[in-house]
Amino acid sequence: MNLVVKKNFNFLKGETEIPSDKSLSHRAVIFSSLAKGKSVIKNFSKGQDPNSSLEICKELGVDIEKDNQTIIVNSDGILKKPSRHLYCGNSGTTMRLMTGVLSGQNFNCVLTGDESLSARPMKRIIEPLSLMGAKISSKDFHAPLNICGSKLTGITYESKIASAQVKSCVLLAGLFADGVTKYKEIYPSRNHTEIMLKNMGANIFEQNGYICIEKSELNPLEMNICGDISSCAYFIVAGLIVPKSKIILKNIGLNPTRSGIIEVVKQMGGDIEILDQREVCGEAVGDIKVEYSPSMKGVEICGEIIPKLIDEIPVIAVLATQCKGQTVIKDAQDLRNKESDRIETTVKELSKLGADIEQTKDGMIINGKTKLNGGVEVESYKDHRLAMSLYVAGLVCEKEILIKDFEWVNISFPEFLELFEKLK
Numbered sequence: 001m002n003l004v005v006k007k008n009f010n011f012l013k014g015e016t017e018i019p020s021d022k023s024l025s026h027r028a029v030i031f032s033s034l035a036k037g038k039s040v041i042k043n044f045s046k047g048q049d050p051n052s053s054l055e056i057c058k059e060l061g062v063d064i065e066k067d068n069q070t071i072i073v074n075s076d077g078i079l080k081k082p083s084r085h086l087y088c089g090n091s092g093t094t095m096r097l098m099t100g101v102l103s104g105q106n107f108n109c110v111l112t113g114d115e116s117l118s119a120r121p122m123k124r125i126i127e128p129l130s131l132m133g134a135k136i137s138s139k140d141f142h143a144p145l146n147i148c149g150s151k152l153t154g155i156t157y158e159s160k161i162a163s164a165q166v167k168s169c170v171l172l173a174g175l176f177a178d179g180v181t182k183y184k185e186i187y188p189s190r191n192h193t194e195i196m197l198k199n200m201g202a203n204i205f206e207q208n209g210y211i212c213i214e215k216s217e218l219n220p221l222e223m224n225i226c227g228d229i230s231s232c233a234y235f236i237v238a239g240l241i242v243p244k245s246k247i248i249l250k251n252i253g254l255n256p257t258r259s260g261i262i263e264v265v266k267q268m269g270g271d272i273e274i275l276d277q278r279e280v281c282g283e284a285v286g287d288i289k290v291e292y293s294p295s296m297k298g299v300e301i302c303g304e305i306i307p308k309l310i311d312e313i314p315v316i317a318v319l320a321t322q323c324k325g326q327t328v329i330k331d332a333q334d335l336r337n338k339e340s341d342r343i344e345t346t347v348k349e350l351s352k353l354g355a356d357i358e359q360t361k362d363g364m365i366i367n368g369k370t371k372l373n374g375g376v377e378v379e380s381y382k383d384h385r386l387a388m389s390l391y392v393a394g395l396v397c398e399k400e401i402l403i404k405d406f407e408w409v410n411i412s413f414p415e416f417l418e419l420f421e422k423l424k
């Protein structure tokens with residue numbers, strides 16, 4: 001489906017809840033499947049990616065009932081050999097987390113994915129898992145992954161990349177390994193796995209800068225999943241750049257390992273405020289108030305903050321086009337390994353709209369403030385986050401734009417257009 005986006009002459013106003021967090025939804029269904037007993041998860045994501053995790057857990061013999069957005073997982077804590085290949089769709093999180101789980105089972109299976117996922121690097125998980133004794137064969141470290149379930153042993157591992165998917169994969173394998181599995185990463189990535197596993201009774205703890213985990217039995221989970229800060233990011237940026245806007249985004253996950261965008265917006269001088277901060281199942285949650293901010297300034301975004309806003313970089317690039325001065329994004333080379341090469345695709349498509357933006361090896365440089373002309377067709381590269389970022393840019397383009405293959409937003413955020421319409 002191609003979507004035409006017109007300049008928003010009306011400001012964005014009012015308040016809305018943002019749909020369920022994708023990262024938490026994946027983890028909730030996978031970890032509940034490993035627990036013995038009945039788990040109840042409310043506000044499970046409607047996105048296709050978390051649904052891939054759910055369907056795979058069902059293929060592994062777990063009884064999962066879905067009633068609207070509540071899922072009830074009944075498991076005896078033991079996964080069964082699947083009768084066919086396990087299809088992860090577009091979802092890197094499903095493939096990487098499930099590979100960690102499946103490496104330590106007593107059966108063999110195959111994980112497959114769509115074209116984009118089959119092109120993404122899996123060496124980053126195959127290497128540490130192999131050191132633990134996992135037997136995974138693949139062509140050039142890409143999906144399909146043939147997993148031969150084996151006896152695993154804990155390792156001490158220092159990862160050179162800050163990736164929550166790699167970390168979670170190794171920690172999940174550690175749940176089935178003999179001895180202690182210890183993991184350290186260059187910068188802290190999102191820690192939802194650690195928080196949720198601890199809440200479910202896993203023997204997981206920190207020691208000398210390592211996250212350590214031992215073989216553990218998990219208790220069932222009761223959780224109401226909060227709104228996704230990554231989905232919220234499109235509304236934050238739209239609120240900041242569409243003249244006269246004032247919106248409140250409710251029930252958003254504010255885990256400090258995820259909320260780098262809020263720090264950056266504050267540094268840029270944006271009008272953003274957190275209201276009613278609270279805690280749900282160990283995760284920080286709150287409401288976010290955003291107002292139109294015409295005098296924002298460019299900043300440098302690099303180092304430790306990058307994993308805290310990795311999925312938000314395409315829409316932060318849109319924001320930077322509306323900030324005065326230069327925004328430099330560095331240390332983000334892993335963006336090239338996402339659903340599309342997000343450095344290349346973001347720069348190429350925003351340039352078509354009239355942005356002053358160039359790519360570097362590990363990021364991009366944006367000069368603002370630029371009037372975006374629009375009046376062109378842009379590609380989404382079947383990448384949900386790029387499609388949504390281009391939509392936000394379209395709201396401030398002088399002439400309408402056409403975004404190709406917009407339906408890919410369903411990967412994480414099927415409610416996207418409906419919510420924007422509500423605030424217009």
Ligand code: S3P
Nearest residue numbers: 023093162163164165166310311
């Ligand atoms: C995710 C981790 C990040 C992120 C992805 C979701 C997760 O990937 O980009 O959308 O839920 O663990 P990496 O671990 O590859 O950085």
